[in-house]
Amino acid sequence: MIQELRTLNTESNLTELKRLVTQEKINAYAEASGDYNPIHIDPEFAAKTDLGGTVAHGMLILAYLSEFMTENFGENWINNGSLSARFKGAAYPGDTILVSGKVNNIEYKDDFVLVECDVICSNQKEEPVITCITKFKGKSNEDIG
Amino acid sequence: MSQQKIDYEKLTTGYEFEPSGFSIDNVAATKYLDAVDGSKGIYGKNNTVPPMAIAALAMTAMAEGLSMPPGAIHVSQDIQFLNPVIINENLTSYARVNRVVKRGKIHMLNIGVNVVNERNISVLAGETSFILPVSQ
Numbered sequence: 583m584i585q586e587l588r589t590l591n592t593e594s595n596l597t598e599l600k601r602l603v604t605q606e607k608i609n610a611y612a613e614a615s616g617d618y619n620p621i622h623i624d625p626e627f628a629a630k631t632d633l634g635g636t637v638a639h640g641m642l643i644l645a646y647l648s649e650f651m652t653e654n655f656g657e658n659w660i661n662n663g664s665l666s667a668r669f670k671g672a673a674y675p676g677d678t679i680l681v682s683g684k685v686n687n688i689e690y691k692d693d694f695v696l697v698e699c700d701v702i703c704s705n706q707k708e709e710p711v712i713t714c715i716t717k718f719k720g721k722s723n724e725d726i727g
Numbered sequence: 728m729s730q731q732k733i734d735y736e737k738l739t740t741g742y743e744f745e746p747s748g749f750s751i752d753n754v755a756a757t758k759y760l761d762a763v764d765g766s767k768g769i770y771g772k773n774n775t776v777p778p779m780a781i782a783a784l785a786m787t788a789m790a791e792g793l794s795m796p797p798g799a800i801h802v803s804q805d806i807q808f809l810n811p812v813i814i815n816e817n818l819t820s821y822a823r824v825n826r827v828v829k830r831g832k833i834h835m836l837n838i839g840v841n842v843v844n845e846r847n848i849s850v851l852a853g854e855t856s857f858i859l860p861v862s863q
Contacts, residue, residue, distance in 0.1 A: 601764055610762040614755070615783040617790065621797060631797060640801045641783050645763035648779045652766060660769065660778055664807040669800075 584656045587695055587720045592685050596699070599650040599681040603638050603673050611642040637672040643679060643703050643712055650681040650701060651716055658697075658720035667714040671705070678706045686715070695722040732794040735836060735859055744822040747788035751776045752815050759783070778808040781818065781851050785840050789822040789855075798860045806853040810844070817845050825854065834859040 583597050605625075612623050617639055620627040628636040644667055651659040673679055683701035690696075696719050703712040731745070751759075759780040760767050770777055812818065819842070826837040835858055842851040 607762065607764075610758075614759040614762040614780070616787040617783070619790075627797075640804065641779075641786060642763060644804060644806075645765065645779045645783070648777075649763065649765050652769060656769060660775070660808060661811055662808055663778075665805065667804045667806075669802055669804070 583653070585654050587658075587697070587722060590685060590688060590695075590697065592688070594685050596650075596654045596683050596685070599646060599653060601646045601679045601681075603642075603675055603677045603679060605636060605675040608636060608638050608642065608675065611639055611645075615639065615641065617641070633672055635674060637674055638677075640669045640712070643673050644714075646679055646681050647701055647703055647712060647714055647716075650683065651699070651718075654683075655697070655718060655720070658718050659716075663716060663718040665701075665714050665716045667712050669712055670710040673703075673705060673711050677711075679703050679711060680706075683716070690722055693721055694719050732792060734794045735796075735799075735857075736834065736861070738793075738824050738827055738836065740824055740827055742824040744789055744792040747785075747791070747820045748817065749784055749788065749820070750815050750817050751780055751784070751812070756780060756814060773811070774814050776812040776814055776816070778812070778851060779806075781812060781842055782806050782853060785820040785822075785842050785851065785853070786855060788820045789838060789840055792822070795857065796860060800858045801855065802858050803856040804853065805855075806851065808851060810848060810850045812844065812850050818842050818850065829861060832861050834861045 612618050681703050683699045686700045687698040699716045701714045704710050821841045823839050825839045828835040837856045840853045844850050
């Protein structure tokens with residue numbers, strides 16, 4: 583659900599997003615991005631590393647985070663969003679990633695509103711996979727989306 | 728997008744990777760959105776490219792110019808969406824080493840990426856950091 587900027591505040595509930603990571607999705611992401619690092623797509627290779635098996639591309643999980651922002655803030659996000667992410671842990675095939683967040687700060691400047699959110703991607707054990715600060719600018723007197 | 732690979736241990740601050748040109752057509756955009764379970768309507772409406780697809784291809788282009796060991800860990804990623812990109816628009820990605828830090832057995836690398844369109848207007852900027860093992 584696209585949030586209305588006029589009524590957005592630090593108590594606003596942002597719609598969460600859930601994604602199941604599978605090896606098929608990791609392979610599809612490798613195809614789409616051109617990133618064929620064996621740690622993502624070669625189970626035999628990955629099994630011999632410290633990670634113990636294949637892991638999702640960090641940029642795939644970050645894409646879920648961006649999708650969370652798109653679902654909540656629409657075009658304001660995809661047209662002028664920014665993110666600052668820290669990769670905290672690996673996402674394995676079979677993991678369910680929950681993307682959740684809250685509005686951290688809203689600043690009004692002339693006709694614009696600057697929105698900052700704290701967003702986290704965590705796995706089914708509630709372990710953080712990515713922590714991130716996102717920001718975007720929107721028109722304060724308009725609906726968005 | 729192929730280019731000569733440089734070993735990560737030879738990188739110094741200020742090193743510039745070979746620019747890489749690419750564009751994203753409808754097929755590639757759909758393939759990307761399918762892979763990330765992304766919503767298509769918002770992009771189809773304006774014939775625009777998902778900005779994270781641009782980021783992904785720019786990062787891959789940079790990685791193609793860099794030889795990294797299997798133990799490389801992607802630790803952070805900053806991205807700014809600066810301007811919308813239309814399907815089939817020609818883009819050029821520039822990457823530059825911002826920082827190299829060697830501490831004991833750990834090697835930290837920060838690389839800046841800037842993607843411009845045909846009019847040389849920046850459409851996406853980013854920074855990526857890796858921790859890599861130093862060879863013995």
